[in-house]
Amino acid sequence: MESIAPSFVVSPGELADCVSALRASTPLIQCISNSVVTNFTANVLLAAGASPAMADLPGEAGDFAAIASGTLINLGTPYAEQRAGALEAVTAANAAGTPWVLDPVAVGSLRVRTELAFELRGLNPTAIRGNASEIMVLAESGNGGRGVESTDSVESAASHARSLALLTGAVVAVSGPRDLVTDGTRTVLVHGGSSLLTRVTGGGCALGAICAAFLAVHDDPLVATVAAHAFYSAAAERAELLSNGPGTFAVNFLDALALVGPQELKEKAVLS
Amino acid sequence: MESIAPSFVVSPGELADCVSALRASTPLIQCISNSVVTNFTANVLLAAGASPAMADLPGEAGDFAAIASGTLINLGTPYAEQRAGALEAVTAANAAGTPWVLDPVAVGSLRVRTELAFELRGLNPTAIRGNASEIMVLAESGNGGRGVESTDSVESAASHARSLALLTGAVVAVSGPRDLVTDGTRTVLVHGGSSLLTRVTGGGCALGAICAAFLAVHDDPLVATVAAHAFYSAAAERAELLSNGPGTFAVNFLDALALVGPQELKEKAVLS
């Protein structure tokens, strides 16, 4: 296993500042996401303190990206209208300076989304979030996972994540038992979270939306993405303590996203 | 701020009768709604005692509107097939005498839905439900809100709601900290509810479906729409008492919709 020694320090105070900024500004987050998880994603954003809007229609998606604080492009169910809407949104986001996140769900063997993911890869995403298998495919170094699951470890994806970051200019985040966030030169590991998140559909997809929300309120995309992951993990840990299984966990997780404040993140988040 | 003094009295007994009628008849409610909230909307209707069906497909939507007890047209994600299905449903609903509700989600700057909303405005909706910004846009007196959020107050929308009601023949309901319901000459305010409803996606959208359910069981659309809002607020108040945040609130709200009965509404609803 190659080394994924962290090379950068995000201070507890910076994490706390990101949460304070989110709560103070209620950023408007455009979600162009898959039909399975839009409801959960919107509820995650609302609970965390952002304002979600699913505006993915051609003829509307671009106008919305221009006024949004952040945009998520998730490729889980890329129907024809949504593919057109996604490209329209990205063009407008780039023109307006709206940060946007690419989540290349299940890229690899599935042709339509994989082709779109590679096109979007070249359009200056602010951040790219996925599991290890997805990130490796997008870095052209893997064959893809099993459906929406990763068949590769975060550790094995580390160097590919750095390459992808350098290639695209995006911050790249790899989700797993511990999360890796890198901009190609600076790398941070985020510890904690809950394995129950993998038993709730959209657990990863909604994290992409939270990344967009934090990118909307902090100028350094690496710090913002690290803060998003640390915040998400802190809420998951809180929820796990109260839950008897995946059903109660999902509910308590939404409560926890509303309850985790700057101070808690400052004191409890574990980075390395 | 202009006066929004109420000008009509709905009696507690009428509210109770609406709930009794709903529970006795299990009305079949067609929901043509946005992809983010269809699940929550269907669960809200089931919990309240109605029977939901999402039949929005061209070639089916009209046939279904002809047999439904009520129809909801919500413009949150108006994909091309759904736009065609909505127009087909409205035509059939009008021919069959099926009451239908228009929810003009996020009209204003988003072109596709705004154009469709104005077309539907002219097709004799039984009721129109929205937040203050949406109602003002549809009355041609506002610029729209921020995404799906209102940037205007219920109070500022009152005279526009009355104008819109007189223009369209529809009952118009404006949701907010207190809800305003008017048919242009009679106006009622519904108090209560819970701010946690604004932290759950679809909190407003599902209210549109509940309006359709009450319109299906009572002849006076104003009374039916007031009863729908009072019922919804009573359930939200019950739920808030049991909840720790938006996650548990959404769950308890569904339980509460099943538990609020005629007697509770009769005793606790506060109108003015």
Add this chain to the structure above:
Amino acid sequence: MESIAPSFVVSPGELADCVSALRASTPLIQCISNSVVTNFTANVLLAAGASPAMADLPGEAGDFAAIASGTLINLGTPYAEQRAGALEAVTAANAAGTPWVLDPVAVGSLRVRTELAFELRGLNPTAIRGNASEIMVLAESGNGGRGVESTDSVESAASHARSLALLTGAVVAVSGPRDLVTDGTRTVLVHGGSSLLTRVTGGGCALGAICAAFLAVHDDPLVATVAAHAFYSAAAERAELLSNGPGTFAVNFLDALALVGPQELKEKAVLS
């Protein structure tokens, strides 16, 4: 009422073995399902121990069916792209030997889905699951239900279910207060469950997905389908004990699906 005397015995040990096999293999289940219930369906599969993926896009659905362990085709909202994806998936599933389940939601008066359901009926489904009215329509002996609800009893559908099984070669399951499962010659009744399942949207639809998951891990489709229904009922009974209404029931049901193990099914499932 005609006799629906059971004619076959599935042993408690076989039920337990099915659950053990599911948990041991985490089958990859492709869901081509309606937009109202995809989230709940995915969460049901995750909780039960399967790995869901909604891959319904033309150009992807066939490739995915070839690698999936099981496929669900649910006709609740059959948009044009999804209809094409469903046919592509079924062709590939049949070529690859992937078991697949047909859930003919609300067939009868709604033309688009009814035409597609009859086409799919002739393409060798492994199992067909529906309520009594849906099964009777597909056996060409009924007029359909009321929206997504059955207006016929399980008992009245029994002989039609057997005919449909003999006609198609599929196992046919009819959901109701007690569930009937038949392959045309062998018939089993599954008792138990909870009426609260009818107050949660997707309660039936997600059962179709669970059938696909059990078909993926057991060679006899009748035994697998019976085990799926018994497992689902056991979880529903557990959940009902903890719940105050449809909201808490849905949440506790997801927890219960994760908790019901082979031993519990062996001891508590009631068949006849």
